[in-house]
Amino acid sequence: MRSGRQRELGEFLRERRGRLTPPVADEPRRTPGLRRTELADLAGVSVGYYTRLEQGRAPHPSDSVLDALIRALGLTDDEATHLRALAADDRGGGVGKESSTASAVVVEPVSESALRTMNFLVVPTAAVVLGRIGEVLAWNDAADFLFPGRFPKPGEQVERQLHNARYAFSPAARELYLGWDEVADDVVAHLRAAAGHLVDDPEYGVLVEELLAIPEFAERWPRRDVKRHVSGERRLNHPVLGELTVRHEVLAVLDAPDQYLVLYGLENPLPADVEISGAVSTSG
Template sequence: MAADHRQRRGHRRGVEGDQEEGQGGCSSSRTSSGHNYYRGPRNRRTKGCWVHLTGPPRLEDRVRSARRRELGEFLRERRGRLTPPDSEEPRRTPGLRRAELADLAGVSVGYYTRLEQGRAPHPSDSVLEALIRALGLTDDESNHLRALAADTETPALEVQTVSESALRTMNFLVVPTAAVVLGRIGEVLAWNDAAAFLFPGRFSADRPHNARYAFSPAARELYLDWDEVADDVVAHLRAAAGHMVDDPEYGVLVEELLAIPEFAERWPRRDVRRHVSGERRLKHPVLGELTVRHEVLAVLDTPDQYLVLYGLENPLPGDVEISGAVSTS
């Protein structure tokens, strides 16, 4: 009993040491014969040896660890986009060195290295702001970085039901304004008849999804600016849910989409942006070539839902009839 108590104390001391910017502790771990181990700090009790843990890591710890890894990957990718000093000779890898970025942000090289490796505890607000300035992040990218660095527990994720407020708003719309309600990871929760007419095949699946449709043959045929649409959909997915590492639906969705070469090419870029307005060029099977403008509105009564409205520049032909009916998935 006393030995087990000492082992647990050694584990706690190791965790505390790692939280002090990695000094005196080690975050590496291993598994052997179904048992979990933690390399404690090198002190009189543990001698730096592997200390046995009882039971798997807590869910909150796994989530925080996954966020840290993703935060490190995001920092590394953005550092690679920065232009090194003109006087430097050509480099084997693009971007700034870690030491150069750390100097710009005013943090130690060791601490910044641990951030990129996913081994450092969540950075303070002042460190985050310094990294944002050093990396030249946009507002969307800055918000994404803060979400990844958050040390709060993720609230329980529930199956989403479409907002009643969004449904009432859709009923107020004048035909042929198209409307779609999207959930937290781009799942389509509701759409009206005008949207079904404007985007053939978008809502035919049992569980329609914005990203799945964007990379479908129907979307490639419909959008004249498909490459731009694909870029935006991937960047929006990362912005909306890239920090939700514990959402099983998000994980399954990304794994599924990674089987599509065009998605797999874009995903590692870690582009992050939200478009609240814009326009799309379509080659519609009935209307021919046309431009559609869209606006994205937050649904205030239900978090993480968005109402997307699409407006046509020209009136519909007289032989096209569209009702104001609304459907839900």
């Protein structure tokens, strides 16, 4: 029986093959990209084996075959990492972990190192701790101020896990971000990069199924764009600060390898009448 990862591996290969520019040919083509025979020839594998890979029916490729496919498809570093993760999981080399309670709000313990780092930050540096599939584990008061509607108020009960992608496709985020389409593209590509190999994880499956009900997410998801975002900037139309630019950096957390600390810096000082504490909140 094909696993979800085998099916996703095949879909990823098929989608990337369709992006390649075919050689000049006399006959018209019914579909874009290279034919399977052309891609197999570039990678130095048999057409039958490559066809079975795309159909999710072949044993997982060896490292040498993966290297050849990466070169033939012209994958970026992030895309190559994603392909290897899809190939590795069913061989025991994956990093995903299964969740036995997909419908419940289950919050993993937040990194103690990340919490200590957040307490060192100078106001108004905003900080958010994200988990393995982008779930929000902790945030400080500056983040709550900077991103209206992203976090619950003190004492407020939440029915589902806070998540980076859930917020990005919310009405609040659409009002806040200038150039929201680019933000949506980046969030979807990052979700694929961070967790796209966890296709058999129930918690991940519930999240994706929910987001697919949003047309703008459903339009982007089948593209299978893969890109990790470690730094950058966003333009905001903040209800208090007006239009501003926020830079962000994504840092790995050593005592919790599946968690990330995201820091946001403002380009200008806060107005004198805006007061922000250094308080830190957690989802748990």
